[in-house]
Amino acid sequence: MIALGNVSRRFGKLEAVKDLTLEIRQGEIFGLVGPDGAGKTTTLRMLAGLLDPTEGTVRVAGLDVGRNLDVVKDRIGYMAQKFGLYGDLTVEENMLFYSDLFGIEVELRDRLMNEFLQMTRMAPFRTRPAAKLSGGMKQKLALMCTLLHRPQVLFLDEPTNGVDPLSRRDFWEILYRLAKEGMTILVSTAYLDEAERCDRVGLMHKGRLIECDSPDALKSRLAHVCFLAKYEDLREARRRLLAAPGVLEAVPAGAAVHVYLEDDARREDVERATGGVTLRPLQPAMEDVFIALIRREERRAAA
Numbered sequence: 001m002i003a004l005g006n007v008s009r010r011f012g013k014l015e016a017v018k019d020l021t022l023e024i025r026q027g028e029i030f031g032l033v034g035p036d037g038a039g040k041t042t043t044l045r046m047l048a049g050l051l052d053p054t055e056g057t058v059r060v061a062g063l064d065v066g067r068n069l070d071v072v073k074d075r076i077g078y079m080a081q082k083f084g085l086y087g088d089l090t091v092e093e094n095m096l097f098y099s100d101l102f103g104i105e106v107e108l109r110d111r112l113m114n115e116f117l118q119m120t121r122m123a124p125f126r127t128r129p130a131a132k133l134s135g136g137m138k139q140k141l142a143l144m145c146t147l148l149h150r151p152q153v154l155f156l157d158e159p160t161n162g163v164d165p166l167s168r169r170d171f172w173e174i175l176y177r178l179a180k181e182g183m184t185i186l187v188s189t190a191y192l193d194e195a196e197r198c199d200r201v202g203l204m205h206k207g208r209l210i211e212c213d214s215p216d217a218l219k220s221r222l223a224h225v226c227f228l229a230k231y232e233d234l235r236e237a238r239r240r241l242l243a244a245p246g247v248l249e250a251v252p253a254g255a256a257v258h259v260y261l262e263d264d265a266r267r268e269d270v271e272r273a274t275g276g277v278t279l280r281p282l283q284p285a286m287e288d289v290f291i292a293l294i295r296r297e298e299r300r301a302a303a
């Protein structure tokens with residue numbers, strides 16, 4: 001449903017997206033993660049037809065986006081990082097506005113509006129002005145507006161940014177339901193617990209997709225470089241670890257330090273170099289995977 005082939009996008013001298021190749025199948029929830037400026041929004045904007053790639057091909061729902069924009073537009077929903085809701089208009093009025101924009105007939109519109117209001121549990125708030133909604137409710141309203149023309153593919157750019165954990169979980173329940181009904185979803189997020197919920201995750205760094213796989217596969221692939229250090233003085237342990245060859249990063253985590261080694265580094269060598277800090281295997285979480293991969297990439301780029 002989504003296919004990017006060797007896509008690059010330059011802004012003057014800056015290459016915001018570099019040689020990106022990626023395929024996403026129908027019904028998949030794909031998560032795009034990466035630090036600020038990694039190229040997530042640029043990628044989503046190219047997929048939504050709002051930005052032309054400098055090089056490469058962008059296909060969505062079987063069509064080349066640049067050449068068939070009119071048809072593609074009907075098949076995709078794009079929720080921008082700052083989605084345009086009208087604060088003075090109520091929940092219902094915002095939805096009416098967007099359905100007029102897409103020319104949706106009245107009967108279908110009313111049916112969908114009711115269905116979405118039930119699904120998002122927003123029915124009690126249908127007459128509340130958008131400006132007076134909580135952060136999580138605003139995002140649900142934006143999602144409803146994005147769904148009114150019944151897209152097959154959904155592009156969501158950090159849809160839960162700044163939303164509290166319970167409302168975020170709520171939002172994800174809706175995404176699961178949509179994916180189960182066959183919708184293909186590409187979502188960018190800064191939250192690694194959300195990355196964990198995706199079928200596959202792509203990690204972007206400085207315009208490049210540096211890894212892409214299921215959360216479990218990523219974790220098991222990185223397991224041999226992730227360790228836990230316990231030591232009486234954690235600051236001292238961290239200082240020694242960071243000075244040891246083969247250590248990519250050492251970060252405090254509660255009463256321990258999480259340590260990430262280079263791919264070919266040996267645990268015993270690192271322990272010896274620190275003069276007594278012992279490393280134990282760590283079952284990595286997405287956060288560990290993320291830090292280890294980014295540091296590895298930075299080290300590679302510097303070399």
Ligand SMILES: Nc1ncnc2c1ncn2[C@@H]1O[C@H](COP(=O)(O)OP(=O)(O)OP(=O)(O)O)[C@@H](O)[C@H]1O
Nearest residue numbers: 011014016034035036037038039040041042043081
């Ligand atoms: N229209 C533009 N003109 C010039 N540079 C741009 C433009 N849009 C994006 N960039 C640059 O391209 C790079 C990638 O930006 P992008 O917005 O895609 O990153 P992002 O991963 O979405 O970051 P964030 O997490 O902050 O939203 C950044 O260095 C950004 O400054």
Ligand SMILES: [Mg+2]
Nearest residue numbers: 040041042081
């Ligand atoms: Mg962005």
